[in-house]
Amino acid sequence: MDLSLNEVQLMLADSIEKFISNDYDFETRQKYSGSDLGYSVEVWQSFAELGWTAFPFSEDDGGFDGGPVDLMVVMERLGRGLIIEPYLANVVLAGGVLKRAANSSQKEQWLSPLISGELQATLAFVEPQARYDINNIATTAVRDGDSWRLNGSKGYVLNGANAGLVIVPARTSGEQRDTSGVTLFGVPCDTAGISVRDYETIDGQRAAEIDMKDVALPLDAVIGKVDAGFDALQSTVDDATFAVCAEAVGIMSVLTEKTIEYSKSRVQFGVPISSFQALQHRMVEMYTACEQSRSLLMWAAMTIADDGNDASKAVHSLKYQIGVAGKLVGEEAVQIHGGMGVTWELDVAHYFKRLTAIGLMFGNADWHLDRLSGSSD
Amino acid sequence: MNVTFTADELDFRSEVRNYFENEFPPDILAKQRQAIPLSREDMVRWHKHIYEKGWAAINWPEEYGGTGWSSAQKYLFADEQARASAPPFLPFGVSMVGPIIYTYGTEEQKQRFLPDILQFNTWWCQGYSEPGAGSDLASLKMRAELAGDHYVLNGTKTWTTLGQHADWIFCLVRTNTDVARRQEGISFVLVDMDQPGVTVKPIYLLDGEHEVNEVHFDNVEVPLENLVGEEGKGWTYGKVLLQHERTGIAGVADSKYKLSRLRALAEKSHDGSDALSSDRNFMRKIAAAEVELKALEYTELRTLASVTSGKAPGPESSILKIAGTELRQNIDSLYLEASGYYALPYVRDQYVEDFPDEKRVGPGAATDASLTYFNDRKVTIFGGSNEIQKNIIAKHVLGL
Numbered sequence: 057m058d059l060s061l062n063e064v065q066l067m068l069a070d071s072i073e074k075f076i077s078n079d080y081d082f083e084t085r086q087k088y089s090g091s092d093l094g095y096s097v098e099v100w101q102s103f104a105e106l107g108w109t110a111f112p113f114s115e116d117d118g119g120f121d122g123g124p125v126d127l128m129v130v131m132e133r134l135g136r137g138l139i140i141e142p143y144l145a146n147v148v149l150a151g152g153v154l155k156r157a158a159n160s161s162q163k164e165q166w167l168s169p170l171i172s173g174e175l176q177a178t179l180a181f182v183e184p185q186a187r188y189d190i191n192n193i194a195t196t197a198v199r200d201g202d203s204w205r206l207n208g209s210k211g212y213v214l215n216g217a218n219a220g221l222v223i224v225p226a227r228t229s230g231e232q233r234d235t236s237g238v239t240l241f242g243v244p245c246d247t248a249g250i251s252v253r254d255y256e257t258i259d260g261q262r263a264a265e266i267d268m269k270d271v272a273l274p275l276d277a278v279i280g281k282v283d284a285g286f287d288a289l290q291s292t293v294d295d296a297t298f299a300v301c302a303e304a305v306g307i308m309s310v311l312t313e314k315t316i317e318y319s320k321s322r323v324q325f326g327v328p329i330s331s332f333q334a335l336q337h338r339m340v341e342m343y344t345a346c347e348q349s350r351s352l353l354m355w356a357a358m359t360i361a362d363d364g365n366d367a368s369k370a371v372h373s374l375k376y377q378i379g380v381a382g383k384l385v386g387e388e389a390v391q392i393h394g395g396m397g398v399t400w401e402l403d404v405a406h407y408f409k410r411l412t413a414i415g416l417m418f419g420n421a422d423w424h425l426d427r428l429s430g431s432s433d
Numbered sequence: 434m435n436v437t438f439t440a441d442e443l444d445f446r447s448e449v450r451n452y453f454e455n456e457f458p459p460d461i462l463a464k465q466r467q468a469i470p471l472s473r474e475d476m477v478r479w480h481k482h483i484y485e486k487g488w489a490a491i492n493w494p495e496e497y498g499g500t501g502w503s504s505a506q507k508y509l510f511a512d513e514q515a516r517a518s519a520p521p522f523l524p525f526g527v528s529m530v531g532p533i534i535y536t537y538g539t540e541e542q543k544q545r546f547l548p549d550i551l552q553f554n555t556w557w558c559q560g561y562s563e564p565g566a567g568s569d570l571a572s573l574k575m576r577a578e579l580a581g582d583h584y585v586l587n588g589t590k591t592w593t594t595l596g597q598h599a600d601w602i603f604c605l606v607r608t609n610t611d612v613a614r615r616q617e618g619i620s621f622v623l624v625d626m627d628q629p630g631v632t633v634k635p636i637y638l639l640d641g642e643h644e645v646n647e648v649h650f651d652n653v654e655v656p657l658e659n660l661v662g663e664e665g666k667g668w669t670y671g672k673v674l675l676q677h678e679r680t681g682i683a684g685v686a687d688s689k690y691k692l693s694r695l696r697a698l699a700e701k702s703h704d705g706s707d708a709l710s711s712d713r714n715f716m717r718k719i720a721a722a723e724v725e726l727k728a729l730e731y732t733e734l735r736t737l738a739s740v741t742s743g744k745a746p747g748p749e750s751s752i753l754k755i756a757g758t759e760l761r762q763n764i765d766s767l768y769l770e771a772s773g774y775y776a777l778p779y780v781r782d783q784y785v786e787d788f789p790d791e792k793r794v795g796p797g798a799a800t801d802a803s804l805t806y807f808n809d810r811k812v813t814i815f816g817g818s819n820e821i822q823k824n825i826i827a828k829h830v831l832g833l
Contacts, residue, residue, distance in 0.1 A: 182774050184703070184704045184706075184775075185703065185704040185705045185706035186706065187706060187707075187773050187774075188773065194705070211774060211775070211795075212774040212775075212777055212778075253794065255778045255779065255780045255794055256778075256779045256780070257777045257778060257779055258776070258777055258778075258779045258803045258804075258807070259777075263777065263778065265794060323565075324566075324567065324568050324569035324572070325568075325569045325572070326572075332820075334820060334823070335820070383766075387762075387810070390810050391810070391813060391814065391818075394567055394568070394814050394818065395562070395567060395591070395592050395811075395814055395815070397810070397814070398638050398639050398807075398808075398810050398811050398814065399636055399637065399638060399639065400637035400638060400639055400641060401636075401637070405639035405807075406639075408639070408807075409639065409807065412769070412803065412806070412807075413777055416769065416770075416772075416773060416774065416776055416777060417774070417777075420770060420773075422712075422714045422715070422770075426714070
């Protein structure tokens with residue numbers, strides 16, 4: 057057992073931290089978030105040049121063979137910097153499916169430009185009726201001679217309006233909730249029959265509702281095997297769940313640090329409010345929640361890396377912990393900042409909103425606890 | 434003790450229900466149900482409408498135009514108001530400065546200000562907090578210096594709710610700096626905002642809305658006749674006002690209908706999804722919130738009863754603030770949970786009039802769940818933060 061980061065991981069962490077402190081302060085983040093695209097193309101290009109978009113992929117695919125610990129290192133820093141660029145949608149979600157299921161010509165067509173930063177991509181893993189059950193897929197794909205025809209709706213497609221490629225899980229056989237009979241399609245966003253409704257999200261990111269009406273796709277749009285796409289979808293969503301938990305740990309650390317700092321500088325009743333025991337204990341609880349989350353994150357990273365049977369248990373445990381701890385840390389950070397905590401101007405509210413969004417993504421705390429306790433159907 | 438309402442009380446409830454269902458401006462109710470913010474004009478119009486009905490001042494004595502209702506009637510009224518999704522009264526005039534004026538003001542001040550408050554001819558806002566004086570309100574610094582027949586005001590008030598719409602502001606100001614205790618030397622003055630030296634600057638909250646403001650005073654002249662009560666006694670008046678503010682803050686009726694709407698929402702299926710009511714965890718949380726609510730409801734009724742029997746709400750009204758705001762935030766969290774991914778879109782233009790329904794993102798009103806959750810973080814902070822309420826109970830109720 058070894059709980060320390062290796063040299064490469066330390067360098068990765070260091071380079072992201074440097075980037076944030078030199079080039080990505082809160083005002084810059086807000087400017088990018090409020091721009092037409094909702095992120096900075098330049099920043100995305102520099103992520104690609106620095107190799108951050110490449111590390112989770114194999115060397116054959118043009119990457120660095122990075123694993124869950126590397127992903128943890130990156131996402132935690134992206135969380136600390138409240139980075140708005142669509143790393144999750146591109147690298148973890150779309151990239152996750154492509155690396156697992158795409159053939160070599162698809163990788164050349166989609167994964168290479170994704171890694172080099174030229175292609176924006178995403179995975180449409182949510183359907184409006186499904187809540188958190190990714191196997192609940194009502195979108196259908198029907199074989200029609202030399203093409204497939206897709207019909208259905210996808211919700212909360214991260215990066216949806218900017219994506220040149222949307223990976224769409226569709227039902228090719230079986231019942232609506234079957235894990236078999238799911239096929240993954242690579243859908244260029246300019247395909248006829250697709251309508252995209254773009255919107256901002258509560259955490260300053262972008263997502264879209266995507267409707268597909270008789271969308272015709274060539275046979276080679278299928279990523280992986282027909283009817284057998286669910287495993288790649290599930291593993292990718294597990295990765296993404298793990299990734300946002302790492303991001304959340306970064307956010308929780310920042311909120312805890314900022315709250316402690318603020319309490320030392322805010323004077324009421326002639327003393328810093330940090331001198332009140334009632335507040336001290338609450339900050340200790342924030343700190344504890346944060347460190348317990350970090351411990352579980354590290355355990356999950358190592359467990360997933362081990363590729364044993366405990367990987368899904370690790371993801372459920374971690375997301376449950378993050379759901380509970382994130383709510384506590386976020387709400388307390390705002391409360392202890394008082395009026396300032398609820399203003400748009402201060403970064404604390406924006407960290408809180410991102411943390412809240414993470415709590416609602418990929419299953420909330422109860423949903424994961426149900427899976428751990430065996431009380432889900 | 435008897436938990437059932439009398440025949441007269443039930444008749445009263447029918448009358449109020451009939452008013453909200455058949456007389457109250459329906460466009461205002463429609464906006465409320467779609468989470469569309471009310472304009473200044475909307476708010477003035479519905480307050481005037483309810484004034485015409487004679488119900489503008491639930492808690493005022495009859496001699497000043499109040500209703501003279503019993504605590505049961507007040508309870509039933511608030512319940513019907515929330516049941517109809519009618520907006521809550523703006524508190525600044527009728528609940529805050531009004532009672533101070535009729536309790537401590539001169540005859541001339543009563544005649545000058547009370548009718549306009551009742552009829553909603555003047556829009557009031559509250560000038561209490563300052564950038565350096567939040568929970569520690571007594572550390573306020575805004576100066577009012579005597580200059581012949583007027584005071585000259587200099588300083589900054591903050592978190593001024595809807596100050597951008599206001600005509601008048603009531604302020605706690607420091608008229609004397611040479612005092613033994615900080616609570617002394619504070620006075621309560623009424624300030625016309627339409628004059629040189631008053632500047633209102635917006636503060637945007639985390640949900641992106643312009644709801645509160647900073648109000649700057651630069652050599653603003655206030656005639657002595659706008660001083661309420663005695664100079665230097667403002668702290669006492671201000672505290673009484675905050676206790677009035679705290680009773681309303683429990684929001685029992687509002688929470689009750691929010692919870693019952695959430696139950697209804699949970700029982701419906703959206704786009705072929707499973708109804709949330711099949712999720713036992715979630716339904717248990719609703720049930721627990723309903724128990725909390727019942728306790729709060731009866732704590733409020735007890736407070737109302739003691740107010741009706743002639744007492745001002747005492748420090749125990751702090752319980753209502755703490756329990757009421759925590760319950761409200763808990764209900765907000767449940768809405769967030771119920772909305773799932775559809776709590777995440779932030780589509781501000783769907784909360785304007787005439788936005789086409791088919792373009793809404795997400796089922797029903799799910800998408801305003803997060804905005805409400807975010808905005809309501811303020812309720813445990815304003816009106817004296819919940820930490821301050823606990824201090825008040827510890828000191829003044831428990832004698833610790």
